Amino acid sequence: xxxxxxxxxxxxxxxxxxxxxxxxxxxxxxxxxxxxxxxxxxxxxxxxxxxxxxxxxxxxxxxxxxxxxxxxxxxxxxxxxxxxxxxxxxxxxxxxxxxxxxxxxxxxxxxxxxxxxxxxxxxxxxxxxxxxxxxxxxxxxxxxxxxxxxxxxxxxxxxxxxxxxxxxxxxxxxxxxxxxxxxxxxxxxxxxxxxxxxxxxxxxxxxxxxxxxxxxxxxxxxxxxxxxxxxxxxxxxxxxxxxxxxxxxxxxxxxxxxxxxxxxxxxxxxxxxxxxxxxxxxxxxxxxxxxxxxxxxxxxxxxxxxxxxxxxxxxxxxxxxxxxxxxxxxxxx
Numbered sequence: 001x002x003x004x005x006x007x008x009x010x011x012x013x014x015x016x017x018x019x020x021x022x023x024x025x026x027x028x029x030x031x032x033x034x035x036x037x038x039x040x041x042x043x044x045x046x047x048x049x050x051x052x053x054x055x056x057x058x059x060x061x062x063x064x065x066x067x068x069x070x071x072x073x074x075x076x077x078x079x080x081x082x083x084x085x086x087x088x089x090x091x092x093x094x095x096x097x098x099x100x101x102x103x104x105x106x107x108x109x110x111x112x113x114x115x116x117x118x119x120x121x122x123x124x125x126x127x128x129x130x131x132x133x134x135x136x137x138x139x140x141x142x143x144x145x146x147x148x149x150x151x152x153x154x155x156x157x158x159x160x161x162x163x164x165x166x167x168x169x170x171x172x173x174x175x176x177x178x179x180x181x182x183x184x185x186x187x188x189x190x191x192x193x194x195x196x197x198x199x200x201x202x203x204x205x206x207x208x209x210x211x212x213x214x215x216x217x218x219x220x221x222x223x224x225x226x227x228x229x230x231x232x233x234x235x236x237x238x239x240x241x242x243x244x245x246x247x248x249x250x251x252x253x254x255x256x257x258x259x260x261x262x263x264x265x266x267x268x269x270x271x272x273x274x275x276x277x278x279x280x281x282x283x284x285x286x287x288x289x290x291x292x293x294x295x296x297x298x299x300x301x302x303x304x305x306x307x308x309x310x311x312x313x314x315x316x317x318x319x320x321x322x323x324x325x326x327x328x329x330x331x332x333x
Contacts, residue, residue, distance in 0.1 A: 001319045002026045003073070004042035006034035007051040009268065011304060012075070016049075019308035025315050033264075039063040047071035047315060052078060052295070053264040058086035065090040071318045075307050078234060079328055080207040094328045095314040099154055101303035106158035108297035109202055109232045112256035116228060116291050117142065143167035148198030150174070150191070150214070151205030151233065152181035159202060160184040171198060174205070195222040200230065207234035217242040226253035232297045235261035240280050247287050255290045258297040267295045 001024070005016065008029040016027055028045065032038045034054035040063070042048050048069055050056060056072060061083060064072075072087065074096040087094050115121055118139040126133070147163045149156050152174040160170050164185035171194045172186035182188070195201065201223065205211050215229065216239040223229075229252055231238050240261055246252035260266070262278060276282055284290050298307075310326065317324035 001046045001071075001315060002044060003028065003047045003049055003315060004045040004069075005029050005049040006032065006038070006041075006054050007268070012051075012308075015304040015308040016311065019305070019312045023312060023316075024319075025312065034060065036060055036063065040067070042069055043067050045069060047073055047318070049073045049075060049311060049315075051268075052076045052081065053267065054081065056082040056087075058083045061086045061090055061092060065092055071095065071315070073311055073314050073318075075311055078206060080234065080236075082328070084328060093318060095318065095324060095326045096328055097307050097310040097314075098326055100298065100306040100310065101300060102154035102158045104300040104303040105155045105204075105232050105297040106162060108258060108293070109155075109159050109204075109230055109256075110162045112230050112232070112258070112291060112293070113142070113200060113202070113228065116230075116254040116256050116289070121291055122288065145169070145199040146171060146197050148173070148194040148201040149181075149186060150194070150201065150203050152178045152186060153204065155232075156204035157181050157184050157186075159204060160186045163200075168200075191219075192222060195219060195227075196224060198227065199224060200228040203229075203231045203233045203237050205233055205237065207236050212236055213239040213242075215239060215243070217245070220246040220251055223251060225251055227251070228254035228256070230256040232256075232258040235259040235263050240284070244280070244283055247290065253289060255284075255287070257284075257290070257292045259295055260292070263295060 003025055005027055008031055013029050020027060030041050034050050036059055039060050042064055048064060050072060072092055072094045077096060077098050079096055082094055119137045123137055143166060145168050147168045147170050149160050149170055149172045152172050157178060157180045160181055161184045163170050170186045171189050172181055173191045173194045177188050214237045220242055243252060243255060247255060260281060314324055314326050
């Protein structure tokens with residue numbers, strides 16, 4: 001099957017080529033993001049392979065279907081950027097990569113926690129300037145602290161294990177409690193109690209209409225003063241304007257982000273020679289207690305290899321007429 005691979009970076013091409021070596025699929029690698037203006041690049045393809053910031057709204061899906069595309073193969077676990085109702089109406093099948101490496105994201109989240117706490121980003125810059133003073137770099141022991149884990153899927157469970165390994169007490173919130181999380185050492189509780197008692201709050205839930213701006217002004221007011229908030233899941237889980245006010249008031253003492261609700265025009269691109277037009281993002285960068293990475297939590301060799309392998313498996317299953325285990329149903333919308 002001929003496949004248009006959008007939002008291609010060199011590492012995407014490397015791992016997809018390796019996974020598809022000797023296979024039957026013809027991969028057409030395209031650097032542009034998928035949107036209304038670029039959908040025409042998929043002409044002659046039976047499938048498109050899309051990433052997290054590609055536009056898979058109703059009009060884009062209609063354009064793709066009109067060109068003969070039958071399968072949307074996502075290189076991600078999340079699918080909040082896909083209009084599933086439009087896909088079903090147009091007869092398009094949507095498949096995803098549900099579990100590429102929970103360790104990659106959980107470990108990156110732990111790295112943000114450690115870097116923020118011990119101010120590694122600030123000390124790195126100081127030492128480069130031969131400033132070896134310790135003033136302003138005081139951290140705290142993770143041992144004995146309470147960590148709130150919101151969302152206890154595979155990533156949340158992995159992060160729980162890491163924090164328990166540091167000697168932390170872990171409170172968890174999830175509408176669907178997991179025995180794996182309990183076995184890892186998490187204690188399930190209400191969202192209100194989790195926010196009130198946790199020194200660190202880490203988000204590991206999908207973006208749905210119910211979780212949009214899950215962390216808003218009201219929830220921030222419920223948090224322990226000086227809390228550390230970390231989000232490696234989806235940017236729109238957090239109301240960024242409310243978080244900025246929380247930073248200014250001191251309610252939020254540390255902020256670690258690997259995702260941002262308006263990241264589509266920023267992340268995965270080199271904009272180092274441009275003036276950013278996003279004033280909210282620029283404001284975040286002025287706080288010394290904020291650490292932002294550009295959606296790189298997933299970015300390990302193991303994760304990329306698994307993403308590529310599962311993507312190729314999804315393509316092959318679809319072409320063979322098999323349902324496959326990774327299809328997204330309309331009920332998931």
